[in-house]
Amino acid sequence: MSQRQIIQVFEQYQKARMQFVQTVADLASRPQNIEILHNAGVMSMLRPLMLDVVPSIQQTAALALGRLADHSDDLAEAVVKEDILPQLVHSLSLQNRFYKKAAAYVLRAVAKHSPELSQSVVASGGVDALVLCLEEFDPGVKEAAAWALGYIARHNALLAQSVVDAGAVPLLVMCLLEPELALKRIAASTLSDISKHTPELAQTVVDNGAIAHLAQMILNPDAKLKRQVFSALSQISKHSVSLAELVIEAEIFPAAVACLRDPDEYVKKNVTTLMREVVQHTPELSQVIVNCGGMAAVIDYLGNCSGNLRLPGIMMLGYVAAHSENLAMAVILSKGVPQLALCLSEESDHTMKAATVWSIGQIGHHTPEHARAVATANLLPKLLELYMDASSSEDLQAKCKKALKSILQKCTYLPGLEPLLYDAPSNILKHVVCQFSKVLPHDSKARRLFVTSGGLKKVQEIQAEPGSPLQEHINAINSCFPEEIVRYYSPGYSEVLLERLENYQPA
Amino acid sequence: MAELLQIKSQVKEFQQEYVDKNSYAEENRQKENQAATRIQSWFRACKVRAYLSHLHKQAVIIQKIWRGFTARARFRQMVKAAYFIMKMNFYEEMAVRIQRRWRGFFVRKYIHNFYARKSYLEGVSQKNELVRQELDELEELQKRERDCLEMVKEQTAKVYQAYRLHHLLSTKQCPGVFNSPFRPAPHEMEQLLRQVKYQAPTRLAHRGRSCLLGMPGPAAPSFPGTPGSPWIKNTRTCSSSRPILHPIACKKEQSQFREPGEVWEQHLHCPDLTLRLQTSHTHLEEAQKQLRQQEGTGSMLHHLSHSRSSFTHPAYAKSFR
Numbered sequence: 001m002s003q004r005q006i007i008q009v010f011e012q013y014q015k016a017r018m019q020f021v022q023t024v025a026d027l028a029s030r031p032q033n034i035e036i037l038h039n040a041g042v043m044s045m046l047r048p049l050m051l052d053v054v055p056s057i058q059q060t061a062a063l064a065l066g067r068l069a070d071h072s073d074d075l076a077e078a079v080v081k082e083d084i085l086p087q088l089v090h091s092l093s094l095q096n097r098f099y100k101k102a103a104a105y106v107l108r109a110v111a112k113h114s115p116e117l118s119q120s121v122v123a124s125g126g127v128d129a130l131v132l133c134l135e136e137f138d139p140g141v142k143e144a145a146a147w148a149l150g151y152i153a154r155h156n157a158l159l160a161q162s163v164v165d166a167g168a169v170p171l172l173v174m175c176l177l178e179p180e181l182a183l184k185r186i187a188a189s190t191l192s193d194i195s196k197h198t199p200e201l202a203q204t205v206v207d208n209g210a211i212a213h214l215a216q217m218i219l220n221p222d223a224k225l226k227r228q229v230f231s232a233l234s235q236i237s238k239h240s241v242s243l244a245e246l247v248i249e250a251e252i253f254p255a256a257v258a259c260l261r262d263p264d265e266y267v268k269k270n271v272t273t274l275m276r277e278v279v280q281h282t283p284e285l286s287q288v289i290v291n292c293g294g295m296a297a298v299i300d301y302l303g304n305c306s307g308n309l310r311l312p313g314i315m316m317l318g319y320v321a322a323h324s325e326n327l328a329m330a331v332i333l334s335k336g337v338p339q340l341a342l343c344l345s346e347e348s349d350h351t352m353k354a355a356t357v358w359s360i361g362q363i364g365h366h367t368p369e370h371a372r373a374v375a376t377a378n379l380l381p382k383l384l385e386l387y388m389d390a391s392s393s394e395d396l397q398a399k400c401k402k403a404l405k406s407i408l409q410k411c412t413y414l415p416g417l418e419p420l421l422y423d424a425p426s427n428i429l430k431h432v433v434c435q436f437s438k439v440l441p442h443d444s445k446a447r448r449l450f451v452t453s454g455g456l457k458k459v460q461e462i463q464a465e466p467g468s469p470l471q472e473h474i475n476a477i478n479s480c481f482p483e484e485i486v487r488y489y490s491p492g493y494s495e496v497l498l499e500r501l502e503n504y505q506p507a
Numbered sequence: 508m509a510e511l512l513q514i515k516s517q518v519k520e521f522q523q524e525y526v527d528k529n530s531y532a533e534e535n536r537q538k539e540n541q542a543a544t545r546i547q548s549w550f551r552a553c554k555v556r557a558y559l560s561h562l563h564k565q566a567v568i569i570q571k572i573w574r575g576f577t578a579r580a581r582f583r584q585m586v587k588a589a590y591f592i593m594k595m596n597f598y599e600e601m602a603v604r605i606q607r608r609w610r611g612f613f614v615r616k617y618i619h620n621f622y623a624r625k626s627y628l629e630g631v632s633q634k635n636e637l638v639r640q641e642l643d644e645l646e647e648l649q650k651r652e653r654d655c656l657e658m659v660k661e662q663t664a665k666v667y668q669a670y671r672l673h674h675l676l677s678t679k680q681c682p683g684v685f686n687s688p689f690r691p692a693p694h695e696m697e698q699l700l701r702q703v704k705y706q707a708p709t710r711l712a713h714r715g716r717s718c719l720l721g722m723p724g725p726a727a728p729s730f731p732g733t734p735g736s737p738w739i740k741n742t743r744t745c746s747s748s749r750p751i752l753h754p755i756a757c758k759k760e761q762s763q764f765r766e767p768g769e770v771w772e773q774h775l776h777c778p779d780l781t782l783r784l785q786t787s788h789t790h791l792e793e794a795q796k797q798l799r800q801q802e803g804t805g806s807m808l809h810h811l812s813h814s815r816s817s818f819t820h821p822a823y824a825k826s827f828r
Contacts, residue, residue, distance in 0.1 A: 257638060261646040263653075290631060293638025300639065326624060330631045 014054060021049055021060040028067035034075070042068065043078045050087065055096065062088070062102035070109035076117050079110055085124040092129040097138040104133060104144035108151050115155035122152065122159060127166045134171040139180040146175055146183070150190030157197035164194060164201060169208045176213045185225045188214065192232035199239035206236060206246055215250040223264035230259070230270035238277035244285055248278060253292045260297040268301055269309045276316035283323035290320065290327060295334040302339050310343055311355060318359030325366035332363065332373045341377045350393040357383060357396065361403025368412045375416030380407065384424055404428055412439050414446050421458045430470045433459065437476035447480060456481065457489045669699035676700045709764050 024042060027033040042064075049061040065084065069076040079085070085107075092103045107126050111118040121127070126148075133145035149168055153160040168190075175187035191210055195202035210232070217229050233252070237244040259271050275294055279286045289295070295317075302313045317336050321328035331337075337360070344356045360383070364374035374380070386392055387400035408431040411417060420432045436459070440447055450456055459477055464470040478486050487493060615621065677683030677697065685697035787793075 258642065258645055261642050261649070263649075291634065293634045295631070296635030296639050297642060300642070326627070329624075329628055333628055333632050334635050 017049060017057050021057050021064060025060050025064035028064050031071060034068060034071045038075055043082050047082055047084055059098045059102050062099060062106055066102060066105035066109045069106060073113045076110045076113045080117060080120045085121060089125045089129045093132055097141045100133055100141045101144045104130060104148045108148035111148060112151040115159065118152045118155050118159050122162050127163055131166045131168045131171060139178060139183045142175055143183045143186050146172060146186045146190050150193045154193040160194045160197050160201055164204050169205055173208045173210050173213060181222050181225060185228050188228035188232050192228060192235045196235035202236045202239050202243055206243060211246055211250045215252045218252055218255055223262060223267055226259060226267045227270050230274050234270060234274035234277045241281040244278045244281050248285060248288055253288060257292060257294050257297045260301050265305060265309055269312060272298055272301060272312040272316060276312045276319060279316055280319040286320045286323050286327055290330050295331060299334055299336055299339050302343060311352060314343060314355050314359050318362045321363040328363050328366050328370055337363065337373055337377045341379055344382060350396045354396040354399045357399045357403050361406055365406035365410060368410050371407050371411035372413040374407055375411055375413040380416055381419045384420055405431060408432060408435060411435055414439060418453060418455055421455060433470060433473040437473040440477055440480045460490045665699060669703045673700055673703050673705045
C-alpha cells in the first residue's frame with residue numbers, strides 16, 4: 001500500500017474518534033441519556049481517549065467526562081475508580097488552556113458530590129494542579145480552577161484547609177481584581193466557601209487583603225457578583241468580634257444599606273445575613289449599623305419579602321435588641337414590633353415562628369416600656385396561643401414560654417394582660433397575677449377597670465393551693481378591694497345569698 | 508538559936524510554902540499564861556486593828572484621790588472622743604449629701620443620660636426616615652434606569668425587525684401587509700418600514716450607536732448591525748450633545764468596510780510576515796554551520812552562501828565578516 005493510503009487509514013480512525021467523542025459529549029449534556037451511556041460503559045471508553053494524541057480529542061473527551069460526572073454521584077465515583085484523576089492532574093500542567101478548562105471542569109464535577117470524592121481529588125494532587133492553573137493568563141482557565149477549588153473547599157474544614165495550604169488564597173484574591181465578571185464571581189464564591197468553616201481560615205483569607213477588594217465590589221451593578229461578595233463578607237464576619245470589626249472598618253456600611261433595595265432577592269438576603277453576623281457580637285457593632293439607618297432598611301425589607309428570606313432579618317432584629325435596652329428601644333421606634341407581628345401571623349414554618357418569637361422576647365424583656373410596646377401590638381395572646389397549640393414544635397413552645405415569661409415579668413400594661421387571665425395555664429398565670437398584684441395597689445383607675453372588665457371575677461375563680469405564690473398574689477389583689485366587692489364576685493355568691501334568705505326570719 | 512530554929516522551921520514552912528506556892532503557881536501558870544497571852548493578843552490585835560484601820564483610811568483617801576483623777580481624765584478623753592465622733596458624723600453626713608448629689612448628677616449626665624438617650628432615639632428615627640427616603644429615591648432611580656434600558660432594547664428590537672422585514676413595505680402598486688386598506692391609518696410597523704433604509708449587509712462598525720440614541724453607549728445592547736445611522740433615514744430627535752457630522756463623500760466605502768472576499772482571504776492566508784519574522788530565530792547558527800560545512804567544499808558555494816547570507820542579513824553579514 002502506498003504511503004497515502006496508509007495515512008488515510010490513520011486519518012479515518014482519527015475522524016472516527018473525534019466524531020465519537022463529540023457525539024458522546026453532546027449526548028452527555030442531556031440528563032436522560034446519561035444512564036444509558038453509563039450502562040454502555042462510556043467511562044472505560046473515554047479513559048484512553050483522554051490520552052489521545054490529538055489535542056481536540058483530549059479536550060472533548062475531558063468535556064464529556066465532566067458532563068457525565070456532573071450528573072450524578074455514581075458516575076463521579078466511577079471516574080475516581082477508573083483512576084482517571086491522577087492522569088488528569090498530571091496533564092493539567094502540560095496541556096493548553098482548552099484542556100485545562102475541561103480538566104478543571106471534570107475535577108469540579110467530581111468534587112461537588114461529597115466530601116469523600118473531594119478527598120480523592122485532593123489525594124491525587126488535584127489541589128496543587130488547580131492552584132497552578134490559577135496562575136494562568138486565560139480568565140476561563142482561572143474561572144474553572146477557582147470553581148473547582150470552591151467546590152472542594154465547600155464540604156468541610158479539613159478540605160478547605162488543604163486548599164489554603166496549597167496557597168490558593170493569594171491567587172484567589174488577585175482573581176478578584178480581574179476585569180472579567182464571571183471570574184470575580186467565582187473567586188468571591190470560593191473565598192466565601194473557604195472562610196465559612198473556622199475562624200483560622202477566615203483569618204487567612206483576611207490576611208491576604210480580601211476584605212478591601214470585596215468592599216470595593218459592593219456597588220458593582222452585577223447582581224450575582226453582589227450576592228457572592230456579601231456572602232463572603234458574612235462568612236468572614238460571623239466567626240469573631242475582631243473579624244467583624246475588620247469588616248466594619250472597611251466602611252461598607254452606609255453603602256451596603258443601599259443594596260437592600262436591589263431587585264435581586266438573594267442580594268438582599270445576603271446583605272441582611274451580613275448585618276446579622278456583624279450585629280450578633282457586641283453592642284458597639286450593633287450601634288454602627290443602627291446609626292447608619294440599617295434598621296429601617298431591614299424592616300422595610302421584611303415587609304417586602306416573604307418566606308425563608310425573612311429569617312436573617314428577623315434574627316438580626318433579635319440580636320440587636322438583645323444587647324441593651326437602648327438598642328431595643330431603637331428597634332421599637334423603627335417600627336420593628338408591628339413588622340414582627342406581621343411576620344408571626346404570615347409565616348407558617350415553625351422555625352421561622354420560633355425565630356420571630358425569640359426576637360419578640362428579646363425586644364420586650366428589658367423594661368416596662370418595652371413590654372408595653374409588645375403588649376400594645378397584641379402579641380401576648382398570640383404568644384400564648386402558640387405556646388398552647390399542640391401542633392407547635394418543641395422548640396417553638398419552649399421559645400414561646402421563655403419569651404412570655406420574660407415579657408410578663410416586666411409588663412405593667414394591664415389591658416394587654418387581661419386576655420391572658422382567661423386562657424393561660426398555671427405556670428404563665430402566676431406571672432400574670434403577680435403583675436396585677438404589683439400594679440393594682442397603686443392605681444385606682446386600674447382597679448376600677450379591673451372590676452368592670454370582669455378581671456376580678458376571673459381572679460376569684462382561679463383555684464390555687466393555699467401557700468403557693470399564686471395564692472399569695474391573689475390575696476394581695478383581694479386586699480386592694482373592699483371586702484363586699486370581693487365577696488360579691490366570688491363564685492357561688494348568689495347561692496350564699498339565697499341560703500341567707502332561706503335562713504332569715506323576719507322579725 | 509531560936510531564930511535559927513524558927514527560921515529553920517520557917518525554912519521548912521518556907522520551903523513548903525515555896526513548894527506550895529510554886530505548885531500553886533505552877534498550876535495557875537498555864538491559866539495565867541494563857542490569860543496573859545489572851546490579854547496581850549487582844550491588845551496587840553486592837554493595836555493592829557487600829558493601825559490597819561488607819562492604813563485603810565489612808566489608802567481610801569489615796570485611792571479616792573487617784574480614782575477621781577483617772578476618772579476625770581477618762582471623762583475628758585470620752586468627751587473628746589464623743590466630740591470627735593459627733594464631728595465625724597456630721598462630716599460624714601455632709602459628705603454623704605455631697606456624694607449623693609454628685610453621684611446623681613454623674614449618673615444622670617454620663618451614664619443614664621435621659622436626654623442623650625432621648626435625642627439619640629430621635630436621631631435614630633430621623634436617620635431611619637432619611638434612609639428610607641433616600642432608599643426609595645435610589646430604588647426609583649434604578650427602576651427608571653432599568654425601564655429606560657428595557658425600552659431602548661425594545662425599540663432597537665423593533666427597528667431591527669423592521670430592517671429585516673423591509674420587503675413588506677407597501678409599494679404604489681400593492682399595499683403592504685401592515686398597510687391594510689381596511690385600516691383607518693397605517694400600522695406603526697408600516698411607519699417604521701418607511702423610515703428604515705435598506706442596505707446590503709456589510710460589517711458595520713459600532714460608531715454612531717451611542718450618538719444616535721443619546722443613551723449611555725456601553726449600556727445599549729450590542730446587536731449585529733445595531734440601529735445606527737446606516738439604517739434610520741432621518742435620525743431621531745435625540746438629546747445627544749455630540750453633533751452628528753455629515754458623512755464625508757468618497758466614492759468608495761470607508762476603509763473599515765472591506766469586501767467580504769478580502770476578509771475571507773485574509774482569514775485563510777497568513778499575512779506577509781515582516782522580514783525579521785520570515786527567518787527562523789536559529790538562522791544565524793544554521794548559517795554558521797552551513798558556512799563551516801562549505802568552507803572545505805569550495806569557494807563557489809562559499810560565495811553563494813556568503814551572498815545569500817549577506818542578502819538576508821546585511822547588518823549581520825558585516826559583523827560576521
